[in-house]
Amino acid sequence: DVKVTQSSRYLVKRTGEKVFLECVQDMDHENMFWYRQDPGLGLRLIYFSYDVKMKEKGDIPEGYSVSREKKERFSLILESASTNQTSMYLCASSPLGSTYRGDNEQFFGPGTRLTVL
């Protein structure tokens, strides 16, 4: 089974702090994603990565950065946390070239609920 894990289920930080959210997948997937989930807004893509050291902005990248130094690990960084970044953060992974093989499912982690005070 594909396993996507996230470093924390719950996190409380203060305004202005630098925050790191870690995601690890164990299925050698090339693609990794960070989403933000808010009530009434669904899932919105922050960043994704299709290879080590490669990244692409999603729909709401402002205030966030990412790092992918190893294939299995994708980090989301809040450089200076703000209260409007209080949210549920979901990480996901999928295999590359999945479009052509049909196995294009994204596998999700359990989520990190971040509160910024």
Add this chain to the structure above:
Amino acid sequence: AQTVTQSQPEMSVQEAETVTLSCTYDTSESDYYLFWYKQPPSRQMILVIRQEAYKQQNATENRFSVNFQKAAKSFSLKISDSQLGDAAMYFCAFKSQGGSEKLVFGKGTKLTVNP
């Protein structure tokens, strides 16, 4: 850009009954994938069912089936013989056939199953 619309923020169903969740999408592409994901309370999001746009036959997975109307750009999810464990947020998602691996999600439908 593609958009996905789920017009029912909340739905409820009696145990053992059937419920249909609606999803419409907007795209100019002819080849794409559609998905329904389930997110139980405090649990991980999992894939329920997927549909390739080039396939005319509607996908089914046990008690879950879809009604895919390509011309109408509609992709509804039918849950038969509803069970208490079906209570969850359900998200409809769209993925292009080529290019980006990104999913575009709807805002979700919260399904309550009443005993």
